[in-house]
Amino acid sequence: MPELPEVETIRRRLAASLSGLIVRRLDVVDTTVSVQSEDELRTLVVGRCLRCLRRRGKYLIFDFGATLLIVHLRMTGQLLFEAEDSTRRPRCVMTFDSGTDLYFYDTRRFGRVWGLASDEESSFFAKLGVEPLSAEFTPTLLRQLLHGRRTPLKAFLLDQRHIAGMGNIYADEALFRARLYPLRAAGSVGVSEAQRLHAAIQAVLRLGIDHEGASVESFIDPAGARGSFQKILNVYQRTGEPCRVCGTPVERIIVSGRSTHSCPRCQPHRRRSRPTP
DNA sequence: CTATAAACCTGCTGGC
DNA sequence: TGCCAGCAGGTTTATA
Numbered sequence A: 001m002p003e004l005p006e007v008e009t010i011r012r013r014l015a016a017s018l019s020g021l022i023v024r025r026l027d028v029v030d031t032t033v034s035v036q037s038e039d040e041l042r043t044l045v046v047g048r049c050l051r052c053l054r055r056r057g058k059y060l061i062f063d064f065g066a067t068l069l070i071v072h073l074r075m076t077g078q079l080l081f082e083a084e085d086s087t088r089r090p091r092c093v094m095t096f097d098s099g100t101d102l103y104f105y106d107t108r109r110f111g112r113v114w115g116l117a118s119d120e121e122s123s124f125f126a127k128l129g130v131e132p133l134s135a136e137f138t139p140t141l142l143r144q145l146l147h148g149r150r151t152p153l154k155a156f157l158l159d160q161r162h163i164a165g166m167g168n169i170y171a172d173e174a175l176f177r178a179r180l181y182p183l184r185a186a187g188s189v190g191v192s193e194a195q196r197l198h199a200a201i202q203a204v205l206r207l208g209i210d211h212e213g214a215s216v217e218s219f220i221d222p223a224g225a226r227g228s229f230q231k232i233l234n235v236y237q238r239t240g241e242p243c244r245v246c247g248t249p250v251e252r253i254i255v256s257g258r259s260t261h262s263c264p265r266c267q268p269h270r271r272r273s274r275p276t277p
Numbered sequence B: 001c002t003a004t005a006a007a008c009c010t011g012c013t014g015g016c
Numbered sequence C: 001t002g003c004c005a006g007c008a009g010g011t012t013t014a015t016a
Helices: A004-018 A038-045 A118-124 A139-146 A153-158 A168-178 A191-210
Strands: A023-028 A052-056 A059-063 A067-072 A077-080 A092-096 A101-106 A112-117 A251-255 A258-262
Touching: A004 A052, A004 A059, A004 A191, A023 A038, A038 A067, A038 A112, A067 A077, A067 A118, A112 A118, A139 A191, A153 A168, A153 A258, A168 A191, A168 A258
Parallel strands: none
Antiparallel strands: A023 A092, A052 A059, A059 A067, A067 A112, A077 A101, A092 A101, A251 A258
């Protein structure tokens, strides 16, 4: 599933190829891709110059200056420069004046596209939490966000209203790196633990970006390249395999309906001092 | 506020 | 070999 590092990888690849190009046409193949009509989307993007590509959490923003096209890939969405074979149909296609096509493929059809005027952006993202790699995200802010909450840390990290961009992979990896048990109540986290969690969140997201994403499901970048973060996962989808730090088998539980992976020794239920993983 | 569940989807897996 | 129930998960919406 594309999470922050995967969307950032896509953003960088698209920015390198598409910045400054003018949209020649937009074709909506699967009308469920947007609540808006093909005509409405066309009015917002066709003939306009793509100024830049931005990202907010897991949302990808095609910035045309006065208008925006926003894409969320959800589970299986892919943006590709090349068409797939005829057994797979794209949900929509954007064609640029250079002749470059951008296909939106999405097996499970959870992904969505929105077109809007740029002055609607702040309200569009009004409920979205802090950008975890921004200067705004500090250990102090994290502690404020955690304060008083009884919800499990894992559920807290997945909640996009608090911090934007983490999904199941990076939430599990961040908690492992911070040596925190996923079911710990968010509000029970102390100052040093919050500092550890803050550092761990930023570290796993940066590591994910450095590795050009985790290709655990169907993630590939627009040129079809896989990421490599899946090769260095510590706990995600490693149930029963030895912890890379202590050798204890990785444990799998369900937290707020999501499979959750952790090392029972490195991430104990109670606080205790351990060497840094 | 918090928790849980269903809905949206399709491909894959496990069990028989 | 074949069939099918069940699972995976990001987000929204509904319900307790």
